[in-house]
Amino acid sequence: MKLTELAEKLGLSPTTVSRALNGYPEVSEVTRERVRRMAESQNYRPNRRATHLATGRAMTIGHIIPLVSNYEMVNPIFAEFMAGASQTYNQAGYELLLSFADDDNEEDIYRGIVAKGAVDGVILHSPQRKDPRIDLLQQIGVPFVVHGRVSEREQNYSWIDVNNRSSFYQTTKLLISLGHKRIALINGKEQKEFAWRRKTGYEQALSEAGLKSDSSLVSNADMTETHGLNFTKELLKQDEPPTAILASSYVVGLGARRAISEAGLVMGRDVSVAVHDDELSYFHNGGDVPLFTGTRSSVRQAGQLAAELLLKIIADKSIAPVNQLLQSYLVVGSSTGPAPA
Amino acid sequence: MKLTELAEKLGLSPTTVSRALNGYPEVSEVTRERVRRMAESQNYRPNRRATHLATGRAMTIGHIIPLVSNYEMVNPIFAEFMAGASQTYNQAGYELLLSFADDDNEEDIYRGIVAKGAVDGVILHSPQRKDPRIDLLQQIGVPFVVHGRVSEREQNYSWIDVNNRSSFYQTTKLLISLGHKRIALINGKEQKEFAWRRKTGYEQALSEAGLKSDSSLVSNADMTETHGLNFTKELLKQDEPPTAILASSYVVGLGARRAISEAGLVMGRDVSVAVHDDELSYFHNGGDVPLFTGTRSSVRQAGQLAAELLLKIIADKSIAPVNQLLQSYLVVGSSTGPAPA
DNA sequence: GTGAAAGCGCTAACAA
DNA sequence: TTGTTAGCGCTTTCAC
Numbered sequence: 001m002k003l004t005e006l007a008e009k010l011g012l013s014p015t016t017v018s019r020a021l022n023g024y025p026e027v028s029e030v031t032r033e034r035v036r037r038m039a040e041s042q043n044y045r046p047n048r049r050a051t052h053l054a055t056g057r058a059m060t061i062g063h064i065i066p067l068v069s070n071y072e073m074v075n076p077i078f079a080e081f082m083a084g085a086s087q088t089y090n091q092a093g094y095e096l097l098l099s100f101a102d103d104d105n106e107e108d109i110y111r112g113i114v115a116k117g118a119v120d121g122v123i124l125h126s127p128q129r130k131d132p133r134i135d136l137l138q139q140i141g142v143p144f145v146v147h148g149r150v151s152e153r154e155q156n157y158s159w160i161d162v163n164n165r166s167s168f169y170q171t172t173k174l175l176i177s178l179g180h181k182r183i184a185l186i187n188g189k190e191q192k193e194f195a196w197r198r199k200t201g202y203e204q205a206l207s208e209a210g211l212k213s214d215s216s217l218v219s220n221a222d223m224t225e226t227h228g229l230n231f232t233k234e235l236l237k238q239d240e241p242p243t244a245i246l247a248s249s250y251v252v253g254l255g256a257r258r259a260i261s262e263a264g265l266v267m268g269r270d271v272s273v274a275v276h277d278d279e280l281s282y283f284h285n286g287g288d289v290p291l292f293t294g295t296r297s298s299v300r301q302a303g304q305l306a307a308e309l310l311l312k313i314i315a316d317k318s319i320a321p322v323n324q325l326l327q328s329y330l331v332v333g334s335s336t337g338p339a340p341a
Numbered sequence: 342m343k344l345t346e347l348a349e350k351l352g353l354s355p356t357t358v359s360r361a362l363n364g365y366p367e368v369s370e371v372t373r374e375r376v377r378r379m380a381e382s383q384n385y386r387p388n389r390r391a392t393h394l395a396t397g398r399a400m401t402i403g404h405i406i407p408l409v410s411n412y413e414m415v416n417p418i419f420a421e422f423m424a425g426a427s428q429t430y431n432q433a434g435y436e437l438l439l440s441f442a443d444d445d446n447e448e449d450i451y452r453g454i455v456a457k458g459a460v461d462g463v464i465l466h467s468p469q470r471k472d473p474r475i476d477l478l479q480q481i482g483v484p485f486v487v488h489g490r491v492s493e494r495e496q497n498y499s500w501i502d503v504n505n506r507s508s509f510y511q512t513t514k515l516l517i518s519l520g521h522k523r524i525a526l527i528n529g530k531e532q533k534e535f536a537w538r539r540k541t542g543y544e545q546a547l548s549e550a551g552l553k554s555d556s557s558l559v560s561n562a563d564m565t566e567t568h569g570l571n572f573t574k575e576l577l578k579q580d581e582p583p584t585a586i587l588a589s590s591y592v593v594g595l596g597a598r599r600a601i602s603e604a605g606l607v608m609g610r611d612v613s614v615a616v617h618d619d620e621l622s623y624f625h626n627g628g629d630v631p632l633f634t635g636t637r638s639s640v641r642q643a644g645q646l647a648a649e650l651l652l653k654i655i656a657d658k659s660i661a662p663v664n665q666l667l668q669s670y671l672v673v674g675s676s677t678g679p680a681p682a
Numbered sequence: 683g684t685g686a687a688a689g690c691g692c693t694a695a696c697a698a
Numbered sequence: 699t700t701g702t703t704a705g706c707g708c709t710t711t712c713a714c
Contacts, residue, residue: 001456002707013685018709026683044455049399050707052390055692063439067424074420083408083415086441095459098404098439100427115342115386118692119434257598264610267602354701359693367699391691394706458707675687 001044060095062119066126073223084303092311112256114142121310128191145310149193159305164194170199171274175244176209184217184235186241186252228255236263244272342385402435403460407467408441412567425644433652455483462651469532488653501647505535509542512615516585517550518519525558525576525583527593569596577604585613
């Protein structure tokens with residue numbers, strides 16, 4: 001069913017039908033209702049390709065997910081974030097175009113989807129401390145919102161982020177207050193903004209407590225299960241192993257759990273583990289230490305907010321940064337397990 | 342940069358340029374090379390919306406991910422599968438349109454994206470034993486491939502699936518051979534095809550060993566971490582708790598791990614756990630029991646294959662089922678932990 | 683309040 | 699081998 005057919009059925013011109021359906025004021029209410037009814041009954045949906053061509057808007061947002069390696073699982077955070085964003089898109093009539101990027105084809109993908117006119121805006125995930133993609137996107141001139149932040153740059157841009165520094169600061173402080181002195185941090189790659197922020201918070205808490213940080217307790221690598229597994233194994237082999245481990249994400253946390261389990265140790269008894277990204281429910285059931293709000297369940301909300309933000313930017317044709325709005329919308333960090341004896 | 346501009350720059354007609362770029366044979370190699378160079382240097386990319394409109398093909402595949410609840414994470418399997426599919430799409434010049442569906446808006450979404458001409462084909466995830474969506478898609482007439490199978494129907498359709506029955510049969514058999522007599526199964530909803538197949542395999546192994554199945558050891562619910570957590574807790578509270586637990590997916594497996602950990606038990610010592618979907622690497626490092634090939638790392642490959650299959654169907658304009666090709670491309674099931682004393 | 687006509691950027695008959 | 703023309707299905711001036 002296309003517009004012309006619908007128009008013919010109604011004895012109207014395509015123009016009028018289009019106007020009726022798109023809420024233009026000059027159409028009489030009687031006609032509009034008649035058109036609406038017919039469209040409904042015929043299950044008419046405007047062809048998006050044609051609409052796009054005529055309006056110049058793709059009504060589509062691109063999400064580009066970094067692919068760490070073929071042998072590591074895609075970080076579940078991204079799907080979660082997109083599930084949230086998708087709610088916003090649905091309501092606004094937008095669609096979500098998904099691409100996966102290796103490090104080497106990332107620029108191509110960005111340039112590509114914009115040049116092809118496939119998207120009106122882009123969500124940038126997992127930024128680096130010096131992220132060339134931001135300059136790239138600004139140069140291309142496509143609206144975008146960063147899921148995360150980039151501190152090492154002057155220009156303005158819009159972002160939405162969890163409060164990484166504060167949450168790792170608070171979590172570390174919590175672990176210290178529970179009596180831990182050797183606290184490990186399984187962290188992301190140093191170039192990643194979030195990893196840097198998390199480390200900063202962690203170190204601040206240590207230094208405030210008069211503890212000095214031990215580099216053998218901190219790792220920097222991709223956020224993969226393998227990373228969590230291997231580094232935790234190393235930690236447990238140390239002469240003086242840590243009594244608490246701060247896992248910087250759900251995925252490395254999985255690895256840590258496995259390593260602990262395989263070593264015949266019990267999490268929360270032999271070693272405490274605080275996993276960033278964990279759900280609230282986790283702690284409702286454990287419940288022997290205080291806890292903060294988990295991230296994972298909030299990531300969906302973050303996606304929703306980021307999408308709203310981006311659509312607003314697109315609608316206003318302004319790229320005014322709106323960081324401050326959401327700067328600390330999440331308080332994160334969580335901990336489980338009793339203090340060491 | 343658009344086609345007409347490029348053509349003008351070259352002193353050629355748009356047609357010739359289009360033909361040169363799209364590999365039509367009637368263009369001279371000299372011209373083709375000249376065009377190619379210019380296109381490259383001008384970073385020209387054909388506008389997809391226009392191409393779509395002209396050709397009638399959207400060059401886009403829709404993936405619809407079921408959303409279980411707002412409070413449960415999106416199953417990581419889907420992202421993994423899409424990452425694989427996306428490789429195929431990239432090579433073939435296709436794009437991936439992602440939608441999330443609640444149970445109640447699912448039909449709308451399918452009808453919508455097809456009627457709007459947004460996609461040329463659809464991948465259907467996580468089918469039910471009696472899945473109305475298959476009839477729906479066939480009625481709509483859009484090419485599709487099912488990730489999973491639907492046994493309760495006569496009509497043909499294309500699918501790709503892991504060999505659920507066989508893998509749960511084999512895994513259960515393995516656990517029995519290790520001496521386990523009470524083996525629990527944390528399973529998906531009964532309506533789901535995969536859950537039904539898994540249970541069938543599990544029961545077959547039990548009955549072959551002369552063990553009778555105990556319904557208090559089998560659960561049926563959405564594949565969520567909460568489900569795994571709660572059911573495992575129940576299991577561990579039983580007068581005679583199971584010595585082995587078969588977790589039907591990665592996500593419920595997470596819950597099981599948590600419950601075991603929170604109960605102060607050690608996985609692989611106090612209770613054996615076999616997790617479907619686990620990675621090979623898991624067992625390389627534990628390694629005290631035989632194991633099969635894990636699913637998780639293969640899911641990406643499954644996505645790739647499904648995508649190839651779908652593109653083939655689209656290209657051939659045939660919807661001849663191609664099930665048999667891939668019927669058992671994966672052998673799955675895995676196990677960890679020693680036998681009980 | 684409604685319609686006619688042009689055009690979005692491309693492809694594909696048909697001509698030359 | 700190249701160009702001319704029409705049209706994909708919609709929106710949007712402009713005219714009535």
